[in-house]
Amino acid sequence: MSALFRLPDCFVGHVVEPVWDLYERSVRLQTYRRLELDQFDSPHALACRRAERLNRIVRHAVATSPFYRQRFDGAGIDPAKVRDMADLASLPLLTKVDVSTHTDEIISDRYDRRSLVPAKTGGSTGVALHVYCDARGVERRNGAALLADTWSGWRLGQPMAAVWGNPPEPVTLRNRLRRALKDRVVFLDTMKLDEAAVRAFAADWRRMKPGLLFGHAHSIFLLAEMVESMGIELRPDGIVATSMMLLQPEREVIERVFDRQVTNRYGCEEVSLIACECERHEGLHINAEHVAVEVLRDDGTACAPGEDGRLVITELVNYGMPMLRYEVGDRGELHDRLCSCGRPHPLLRAVTGRVADFLFAADGSRVAGISLIENTLTRHPGIGQLQIVQDEVSRLTVNLVRAEGWREDTVEALTTFFRDALGADLRLDVTYMDRIPREPNGKYRFSICRVAAEPAS
Ligand SMILES: [Zn+2]
Numbered sequence: 001m002s003a004l005f006r007l008p009d010c011f012v013g014h015v016v017e018p019v020w021d022l023y024e025r026s027v028r029l030q031t032y033r034r035l036e037l038d039q040f041d042s043p044h045a046l047a048c049r050r051a052e053r054l055n056r057i058v059r060h061a062v063a064t065s066p067f068y069r070q071r072f073d074g075a076g077i078d079p080a081k082v083r084d085m086a087d088l089a090s091l092p093l094l095t096k097v098d099v100s101t102h103t104d105e106i107i108s109d110r111y112d113r114r115s116l117v118p119a120k121t122g123g124s125t126g127v128a129l130h131v132y133c134d135a136r137g138v139e140r141r142n143g144a145a146l147l148a149d150t151w152s153g154w155r156l157g158q159p160m161a162a163v164w165g166n167p168p169e170p171v172t173l174r175n176r177l178r179r180a181l182k183d184r185v186v187f188l189d190t191m192k193l194d195e196a197a198v199r200a201f202a203a204d205w206r207r208m209k210p211g212l213l214f215g216h217a218h219s220i221f222l223l224a225e226m227v228e229s230m231g232i233e234l235r236p237d238g239i240v241a242t243s244m245m246l247l248q249p250e251r252e253v254i255e256r257v258f259d260r261q262v263t264n265r266y267g268c269e270e271v272s273l274i275a276c277e278c279e280r281h282e283g284l285h286i287n288a289e290h291v292a293v294e295v296l297r298d299d300g301t302a303c304a305p306g307e308d309g310r311l312v313i314t315e316l317v318n319y320g321m322p323m324l325r326y327e328v329g330d331r332g333e334l335h336d337r338l339c340s341c342g343r344p345h346p347l348l349r350a351v352t353g354r355v356a357d358f359l360f361a362a363d364g365s366r367v368a369g370i371s372l373i374e375n376t377l378t379r380h381p382g383i384g385q386l387q388i389v390q391d392e393v394s395r396l397t398v399n400l401v402r403a404e405g406w407r408e409d410t411v412e413a414l415t416t417f418f419r420d421a422l423g424a425d426l427r428l429d430v431t432y433m434d435r436i437p438r439e440p441n442g443k444y445r446f447s448i449c450r451v452a453a454e455p456a457s
Contacts, residue, residue: 006208007181013157016181027136031143032156035289039147043344046288051083053316054292058082060108061322067098067105068322085292085314093300093312094326096129099270103130107321116320121269131270134320141272141317144290148276149212152238152263158211159184161201161236163219186210190219191438195230198223202232210236213258217241218436218444221250224257234258240265240276245353245370245446249377266332266351271315271323275348283335283347290317293348294325295334305336308352308368329355331368357447359390362423369447372421380413382406387436389448394423398430399437 007016021029038046061068062079072079075090082088099106107113116132133141146156154160162185179185186208188201201223213220213236220241227234239258241251242265251262265276266284274291275284286293294312295303303309311330315323331354335347358366373386384403390396396418415428438444 007184009155009157009159009211011157012181012184013155017156020178020181026139028139028142028146031140032146035144035147036150038289039343039345041344043338046344050288050292050316053289054084054314055080055082057314057316057319057322058088058324060110060319061324064108064110065106065322066109067102068324085294088314088325091325094324096327096329099129099131099326103321107132108319111320119269129270131323132321133272133318137318137320140290144287145273148263148265148273148287149214149238149240151276151278152212152240153260153279154212154236154238154240158237159186159208160212160214161186161188161205161208161210163188163190163213163215163223184208184210188215188223190216190222193219193222193226195226198226198230198232202227202234205234211238212236213239214242215240216443217246217250217254217262217264218446220254220262221247222435224254228257236260238263242267245351247370247377247446248374266330266348268328268330270326270328271313271318274311274313274328275351278339278341278343280339280341282339282341283349284351285339285343285345285347288345291315293334293346295332303333305334306349308333310355311351331355331358353447354445357445357449359388359396359422359447359449360393360451361421362393362425367421369449372418373446376414376417379417380410382410385436387444387446387448388418389450390422391450393451394425395427395429396422398428399433400430401433401435 018029058079062072071092075092077088077091107116111134113132116134117138119131119133121129121131150156160183164187186201186204188197213234220239236258237260239254239260240263241254246262246264254262261281263277263281264284265273267273271291273287274293275286277284292314295307295309296312297303297309308331311328311332313323313326313328315326330351332351333349335349337347338344339347352368353370357369359369359372361367369388373388376386377383382403382405383400385401387399388396389399398414398418411430414430418428419426436444436446
């Protein structure tokens with residue numbers, strides 16, 4: 001599966017990568033270099049570039065997409081005058097239902113759909129989505145991801161190790177060549193995570209010496225636990241946890257075992273990278289050169305910094321299928337200050353979970369399941385992993401993996417804790433498991449709400 005030979009990292013970084021981009025006529029590295037140069041610009045310079053990009057994508061969307069033409073007409077917005085997200089405040093949000101029912105009308109008529117790059121999405125949201133991006137847009141997205149990778153400590157040209165469900169196998173010769181020369185990725189398939197797989201992964205690791213450990217946060221956590229118990233030492237230069245919530249107690253285990261700080265990243269298939277921590281870990285820098293992030297209350301007004309709300313994303317680089325004010329389905333909050341690193345990109349203080357996975361308390365209020373879990377894991381010894389599933393407002397299933405130091409009376413303590421948070425009549429069913437079950441797309445969800453509608457308070 002991996003390369004038979006190992007090229008020097010600096011050769012790959014300085015020769016193979018640029019030549020490959022030339023060969024593919026890609027702007028990926030060009031984008032990366034420009035973003036790298038611009039990353040410590042003044043907030044004013046960044047704002048000017050964003051205003052220009054927003055204006056350009058809005059004018060393009062209205063001129064070439066029937067869906068947006070109608071929406072902007074309806075909202076009475078003149079696309080030529082849009083310079084700031086505030087200018088789009090009266091534009092209705094783009095929901096997942098809009099995307100799935102109006103795919104063709106959203107796609108720009110300047111592009112042939114067959115030339116666009118499709119994204120797989122919708123695995124666990126219940127709504128299957130077909131989202132596309134033009135090839136240039138994908139290259140720009142990849143350039144931004146490269147820059148974010150370097151914030152973790154990884155350097156361009158170093159191999160990577162990916163901990164993933166269902167790793168892709170290269171099929172074509174071109175893809176195999178690419179894997180051997182350039183991508184040089186060591187994979188661990190978390191769909192079958194056992195000692196033999198971890199031992200094979202560690203052997204690949206020693207041969208390839210990856211600079212970056214990359215994957216779903218909980219998968220990296222499971223790997224950390226296994227290498228620790230097996231006495232294996234792996235030392236990446238950087239660790240990037242992505243695609244899901246990074247729980248603080250799991251983060252601590254990963255950082256202890258690999259002796260590196262975790263770089264938390266937030267993105268989705270529809271718009272790629274949304275925000276990423278830098279080397280200071282003071283919050284997640286919004287990928288502000290490429291996306292605009294709004295945090296909104298239920299009534300559609302903007303949240304204050306530190307106030308939790310719905311995340312709404314506008315992407316500035318996808319001309320094939322413009323995504324303007326896309327309601328991504330997650331919640332989060334903005335920071336009230338900039339990062340001490342000096343980069344002008346605003347910070348997301350936290351991504352607090354999927355809108356759909358906030359639990360309901362008996363009084364009708366909503367509770368972030370992730371913070372309940374973090375509290376539980378830090379308070380009670382003997383709990384390895386935890387998943388909570390709310391089937392009805394008054395019923396909570398707790399899937400629990402016991403760890404060393406487990407005590408029977410912890411169940412009582414859990415019951416008290418969850419009743420305090422969700423209501424005195426809450427019924428708690430505890431199920432002991434060896435491992436938290438995974439979604440069909442390979443991701444984990446710790447907090448699942450199956451209560452259909454908002455209950456009356
Ligand atoms: Zn920073």
